[in-house]
Every structure is written in structure tokens, then in C-alpha cells.
Amino acid sequence: MGRLTRLGRAARDLHAVLIDPAFGGCARRIGAHRSLLIGDDLTPGDVHEAVTEAVRRAREDSTVLVVALLGHGFTTPQQTDLYYMVGDSTTESTGSAVHVGHLLAGAADEKGLDGVIGIVDTCRASGATPDAGQLAGGVRAGRARLAVLTAAAADQDARDLRLSSALTEVLREGIPGAGSALHVDRTLTEALRARISGQTVGRTEYDNDPYALQGLWLSRNARHTTVTDAEPVGPLGHQVLSEAVELWRAPAALPERLTPTALEELRDFARSGRVEDETDPVWRRRIEEVTTALLECAYVADLIADTLADELTSDLLRTAGRLAGFPTARKEGTLLRDLLEYAALRVQPVGDRPGQGVARLLAAVADRAGLGTSDSPLREWARQRRLTPQFNQALKDFEADRQGQRLRLVVSLAGAWADWPEEVEAWLLRGGTALPEQWSTPCVSADRIGVGRAIGEALDWARGQLPVPELLVNVDVAAPAHLVARWRPEEEKIGLHILGAHHAVMVRWSGRLDPQAHNAESNDAARKSLQAMASCAAVPVEWVDAAVLRDRSGLDLGLQAGQYAMAVGVDHHPEDLPDVLGLLLPYAPIVLWPRPDARSSQDRLRTVVGQQWHTLPGGFAQAYRDRWKTHENCSLCLGDIRAVWHDEAWLEFCRPFEKRAVTALEEEP
Structure with missing residues (x-):
């Protein structure tokens, strides 16, 4: 040749x-x-x-x-x-x-x-x-x-x-x-x-x-264009299914595009098994579970789109996701798909009937769309899957949470001009009440002990206003920046227990209750920021490091120019934290920073906030309780993060104070 x-x-x-x-x-x-x-x-x-x-x-x-x-x-x-x-x-x-x-x-x-x-x-x-x-x-x-x-x-x-x-x-x-x-x-x-x-x-x-x-x-195929937003299976679904396949038949790979047909074929293949297959049948069953869940996600996505053809928006989905307690999806075009995959693959109790997480999300969507009590196709889906109790329980939980949020005790230390206040004021907020009930008492001593006793008296007063068996859970403590920087009110011993043991304590900044000329402007700006954050796909936290804090004049100018319009996170515990908070709080509706004793790093702090953002601010209460149980040899966790959080409900409470004069107690002659 x-x-x-x-x-x-x-x-x-x-x-x-x-x-x-x-x-x-x-x-x-x-x-x-x-x-x-x-x-x-x-x-x-x-x-x-x-x-x-x-x-x-x-x-x-x-x-x-x-x-x-x-x-x-x-x-x-x-x-x-x-x-x-x-x-x-x-x-x-x-x-x-x-x-x-x-x-x-x-x-x-x-x-x-x-x-x-x-x-x-x-x-x-x-x-x-x-x-x-x-x-x-x-x-x-x-x-x-x-x-x-x-x-x-x-x-x-x-x-x-x-x-x-x-x-x-x-x-x-x-x-x-x-x-x-x-x-x-x-x-x-x-x-x-x-x-x-x-x-x-x-x-x-x-x-x-x-x-x-x-x-x-x-x-x-080099000519293939990956379809991102229209992909039937998202990153979480790919990850969970790939892990199951690898543990079953490594190193078999999945098709790049998991269409419903591909999922059905894989499910049928896993169900059939084969005589000579010596792999662990547990992973074969896991593949069957995951493919079934992903196919159900595709079905439910179409069901929601058809049911809410005119009302379905990104804002509705984000609100429903937060109500259900799920992380917010990062891409507008994948909100529904990613929420459903999280519900199906991450919120499914082991050994329980499949679909419980999806039922909770559907209940949240129904609640936000005003279909909670009606016989909608969403409720019919729950009935067909024998998940009606879970669907109804979720609706009940959402309503109970709303009622609990409406009932709040606000304790104000606004008169603490330099150190601890001489008087504590309190308001009992009930949903729908135009004028909240007010109460005040002088502190037996202008120190931490005196304030603790006054808070205990405020709790006793609030309980006396409530009919049996209504319980007070939410307590807002408003304090000036110098106290917020060093004091953790949820750890204050009130009677037999510390305050945070049986109450969800939210720290607020009392400066929004002070008679400052610009409070109305500051509160309106905060409302705009909260609305923008609610529609934000990413975690809406702008981080401030040591270099930014060293340029204090530059930071001040940036705040005035509206550059820090969302939540602000200080990625370390500065020595002059009171001054830093005093600078940030008039501009930022939410400020985060680590405790002084936290084993923190910039990356770890930002990671924890990113992972837990969808649980906040309500997640802080349980995180602090978990930290009290055991914290030895623990890396930074949510319980190590402090926050001043001003939501829309708090800004509405502050509205009457925008023109109210707060004066110090007159000294006795």
C-alpha cells in the first residue's frame, strides 16, 4: 500500500x-x-x-x-x-x-x-x-x-x-x-x-x-445554544439528580437538557432495574424520587401559570417564597421553577408523603393571590395528592404569623441621650388599631439594671391589656446607637427568664422616634429602599469593609448621594461601632455587623447572611436561642450577627413621631 x-x-x-x-x-x-x-x-x-x-x-x-x-x-x-x-x-x-x-x-x-x-x-x-x-x-x-x-x-x-x-x-x-x-x-x-x-x-x-x-x-455540539431561563430543570434539580446518579452508577452523566421526556425515561430506567445490577438499590429509588419530584414541579408550574394567568408576577412569587420561608431565586425568568425545586427537594420531610414542601408553596401562592379559602385548582391539586391537611395547615400558619406580627410591644429608650435612660416608654400595637395604647415608667436607676426592671414592668402592663389566651410574642426594643452597639436586649434577664427565651426581640433605632427635622425624609427614603429590596433578585446587602470606614468623609458623601440604598453590612466589628452606627442608621433601613467575640471572617460573614437572608429578620430569634445552648468550637453562625432592622411596619409606627417633640425629664427642684 x-x-x-x-x-x-x-x-x-x-x-x-x-x-x-x-x-x-x-x-x-x-x-x-x-x-x-x-x-x-x-x-x-x-x-x-x-x-x-x-x-x-x-x-x-x-x-x-x-x-x-x-x-x-x-x-x-x-x-x-x-x-x-x-x-x-x-x-x-x-x-x-x-x-x-x-x-x-x-x-x-x-x-x-x-x-x-x-x-x-x-x-x-x-x-x-x-x-x-x-x-x-x-x-x-x-x-x-x-x-x-x-x-x-x-x-x-x-x-x-x-x-x-x-x-x-x-x-x-x-x-x-x-x-x-x-x-x-x-x-x-x-x-x-x-x-x-x-x-x-x-x-x-x-x-x-x-x-x-x-x-x-x-x-x-459547538453550535448548540444553551437555553437558560427556559431550562425545564434548574441548578438545584441538576445537582440533586447528578449526585444520585453518581452514587448509583458513577461516572454516568446526565443529558445537558433534562426535558420531561428525558426525566420520564430515566425514571422508567431506574424503576426497571436489572438482574446483574449490583449497585445499591437505595440510590435507584432515590433517582425515582427525584425524577418524579422534578416532573411534578413542571406540572405544578403550568398549573400555577394557568390558574393565575392575569395575576402572576415576580413580586407575587417573591412574596410567596418569603412567606413560605424559601430562599429567593436569583433570576427573574426562573423564579417559579427554582422555588418549586427548592420546595420539592429541600423541604421534604424524610419518610413522609411526597409533595409537602410544594403544598406549602402552593398555599403561600394561594394566600398572596387571595385564593386561600376558595376551591381553586391549587387546593384541588392538594386534594388529589392527599395533602389537604398540609395545605390548610400552611394557610393557618401564615395567618397566625400575621396576627402575631400585628400584636407587638414597642419599648423605647429614646431618652438615653448619653448613657442609659431615666424613663422607658412602651406602646402595645394591635393590628387595625389607629392609636396604640401607651405606657411609661421612670427607671429606678439610670443603668442597665433599672432598664431591665422597666422592661419587665412594660411586659406586665402589656399582658394585662390582653384577653386570655392571647399571648405576646413580639417585642421591639428601640435604643440609641451607643446602646445598640454594646447591648443585647434579648439577653436581659426579665423575671425568671431572659427576654429572648420566650419572645422574638427586634432591635430598632430610637433615632427615628426623635424630633429630628429630617426624620420624615429619612423614613420615606427607607420605604423606597425596602420596596426595591423586595423586588431584588440577589441578596440586597451592600458590604462596608475597613477601607471604606477609614475614608469616613467619602462614606458620608456616598450615603448622602444614595449609594447605600439597601441593607448595609459591616463585615467586621469596628472599635468605633457606636459612631459607625450613628452614621449609617439615618440612611440604611437595615444594618448588620458581627458580635465582638465572633470568630468571623469577611467571606464567612457574607456567606452566612446570603444563605440565611430568606429567614430574616424572624430567623434571628431562634438563631440567638441556638447560640445560647452550645457555641464551643463553632465557626461564625447567624447567632453571631447583630442587626438593627426597620421594616415597613416599623416605619408606619414611626410616622406619628416625625413631628413629635421628645423632651428629657424635668429635674426635681
Whole structure:
């Protein structure tokens, strides 16, 4: 045979695209059993040994094997079986060459392989197709997958390694409209035929494995445009399902786009199992659970969209997510999908009836849309899934929480001009009451002990105003910046318990109750900030580090210019914290900072706030209680974070004080 001057280049180019993670994704091997063999001294034994080693590794990984044979090939008279030629091969001796059909059939018949792809770029290449009887009667009893791409017909010459060159080009350029991956199928064959003339590109497919996890793809499609917002399965769904598949059949990979059809096929595959499957059946059941949950998410998303066709907005979904206690999705176009996946995959009690998290989210959506008590399709979904009790309980919880939020005791230390106040004022807020009941008492001593006793008296007064069995849970403590910086009112002992043991304590800044000329402007700006934060996809916290605090004049100018219009987080505990809070609180409706004894780092602090933002501010009360139980050797947690939080309810409470004069107590003569 003549020397193939382009063989080395064609082999290296094809090998490069096949091992490129962006395209073929094959494993590159070097050393004694390298993945690319080129040389005039190769023997049939070298080829068989190389393929045997590749089969062994592919079997260990339960993955697909790609075998590409480039060079010369021949068939014997009256036969179409292809023989692949190596260094000393001659057309007079079949023993000096490699029988390609037997080579590929033997590889495909190995248990553990997910399939074999053969690429044969020789003359007479279609003679590489194995005999169907050899595959059907093998060790796997025909349960094998093999796809062979051939450069020429059985009676035809192949020229200049055109198949290899064209295939390399197609894999690198991609095929428009072919999906996320390229397979050895009609689409790929036609693309190659359009580039190759003078020889017939062919293909053979044998797929008799009912337990294949995914399609037998050759390369990722470079022309495929990933659809982000329209993806039926989001990042959380991909993560949970990928973890389950890896623990079941590592390193099998999922299709890039998990369509409902792909999910159904995977679920059916997991349900069927197989006799020789020695993997843990627990993970097979887990895959069935996850795929079922993701399919239910897609169904419920359509149900919500149809039910609330005119009322469904991003704001409604964000509000419902917060009401249900779920994290806020980051992308506008994926709000509903991501909320449903969190509900289905993260809020599902182990061993309980599936769908409880979804029922809670549906109840929140119904509540926000005014459908809580009506016989809507959302309630019908709960009835069909036998989740009506969970749906109703969630609605009851939401209403109870609203009622509890409306009933609040506000304790003000506004008169503490320099240190501790001489008087404590209190108001009992009940939802719908225009004028809250007011009470005040002088402190027995202008110190922490005196303030603690006054707070206890305020609690006794508030309890006396409430009918049995109504309970007071929420307590707002408004204090000036110098006390907020060093005092934790929830840790104050009031009677038998510390205040935060049985009350949810919210720290407010009393400056908004002071007779300052700009309080009305400050409160209106805070309302605008809260509205913007409610519609914000990301966690709406702007962080201030030590460098920013050192440039105090620059920070002051930035605040005046409205640059810190959302929540402000101080990522460390500055020594002059009272001054820092005094600067920030007139501008920021929410300010966060770590305790002085917290084992904090900037990254950890920001991570905790980001992870827990959807639970705030209500999550602080339980976080502080958890911290009191045990905190030894604990890294920074939510209980280490302090906050002054002004929500819209507090700003409404402050409205009458915007023109109210607060005077210090007159001294006795």
C-alpha cells in the first residue's frame, strides 16, 4: 500500500478534538497504554492490547469507548470483512492484520461498557460492521450498543483520510439545530457527506441495551445554544439528580437538557432495574424520587401559570417564597421553577408523603393571590395528592404569623441621650388599631439594671391589656446607637427568664422616634429602599469593609448621594461601632455587623447572611436561642450577627413621631 502522508496529522487532529472537554470529552492517556498510537512498527498484537486496555478502563468507569482506526484496510476475495493493516500487514495474510468486525464486536460485548463507537477511515471501511449474530449471541446476549462510522463502501477506496478531516471539522464547528450533542446518526452522516465527495460515508447502529442511561453521543455540539431561563430543570434539580446518579452508577452523566421526556425515561430506567445490577438499590429509588419530584414541579408550574394567568408576577412569587420561608431565586425568568425545586427537594420531610414542601408553596401562592379559602385548582391539586391537611395547615400558619406580627410591644429608650435612660416608654400595637395604647415608667436607676426592671414592668402592663389566651410574642426594643452597639436586649434577664427565651426581640433605632427635622425624609427614603429590596433578585446587602470606614468623609458623601440604598453590612466589628452606627442608621433601613467575640471572617460573614437572608429578620430569634445552648468550637453562625432592622411596619409606627417633640425629664427642684 502507498504511504499516507497525511495520516499523522489527521490522527492527531481527530484525537485532539475527541479528548477536548468542550467537544468529545474522552479521557486522554499517556505512557505505556496511551490513547493515540501512531507508528510503522505497530503489530496486530499492539492494536489488540491497546483496545483491551481501553475496554478495561471504560468498563471500570461504566462509560463509552471510542475506537478510531485510520490507515489502510483490505477485504479478501468473495468476502466483505475488513482487515485493518499495521506495519507488516500484507493483503496476502489476514493474520498479519486486524479483523475489525471481531475487534469492535468483542469490545461491545464486554459487560460494564455503556457502548462502543467505531470510526473507521480506511478503504473498504463498511466491511468493519460486525456480524449481527456475533453481537446477539455474545456474553451480553445482545444487550449491547455499537455505532460505527465508515469512510467508504465495502468495494470502494477512501482518499486522503477525508472522513477523519471532515469529522474533526464538523465536531469543532458543530451542526445547527442538532441539539446539545452529536451522535453517530443521520444528522452527523449527512453533514459529513456534504463535505466528502468520491466515496460513500456510511454508518451502522446497533442498540439493544434497554438499560442505557443516556444516548450514545460522540461529541458536544459547538453550535448548540444553551437555553437558560427556559431550562425545564434548574441548578438545584441538576445537582440533586447528578449526585444520585453518581452514587448509583458513577461516572454516568446526565443529558445537558433534562426535558420531561428525558426525566420520564430515566425514571422508567431506574424503576426497571436489572438482574446483574449490583449497585445499591437505595440510590435507584432515590433517582425515582427525584425524577418524579422534578416532573411534578413542571406540572405544578403550568398549573400555577394557568390558574393565575392575569395575576402572576415576580413580586407575587417573591412574596410567596418569603412567606413560605424559601430562599429567593436569583433570576427573574426562573423564579417559579427554582422555588418549586427548592420546595420539592429541600423541604421534604424524610419518610413522609411526597409533595409537602410544594403544598406549602402552593398555599403561600394561594394566600398572596387571595385564593386561600376558595376551591381553586391549587387546593384541588392538594386534594388529589392527599395533602389537604398540609395545605390548610400552611394557610393557618401564615395567618397566625400575621396576627402575631400585628400584636407587638414597642419599648423605647429614646431618652438615653448619653448613657442609659431615666424613663422607658412602651406602646402595645394591635393590628387595625389607629392609636396604640401607651405606657411609661421612670427607671429606678439610670443603668442597665433599672432598664431591665422597666422592661419587665412594660411586659406586665402589656399582658394585662390582653384577653386570655392571647399571648405576646413580639417585642421591639428601640435604643440609641451607643446602646445598640454594646447591648443585647434579648439577653436581659426579665423575671425568671431572659427576654429572648420566650419572645422574638427586634432591635430598632430610637433615632427615628426623635424630633429630628429630617426624620420624615429619612423614613420615606427607607420605604423606597425596602420596596426595591423586595423586588431584588440577589441578596440586597451592600458590604462596608475597613477601607471604606477609614475614608469616613467619602462614606458620608456616598450615603448622602444614595449609594447605600439597601441593607448595609459591616463585615467586621469596628472599635468605633457606636459612631459607625450613628452614621449609617439615618440612611440604611437595615444594618448588620458581627458580635465582638465572633470568630468571623469577611467571606464567612457574607456567606452566612446570603444563605440565611430568606429567614430574616424572624430567623434571628431562634438563631440567638441556638447560640445560647452550645457555641464551643463553632465557626461564625447567624447567632453571631447583630442587626438593627426597620421594616415597613416599623416605619408606619414611626410616622406619628416625625413631628413629635421628645423632651428629657424635668429635674426635681
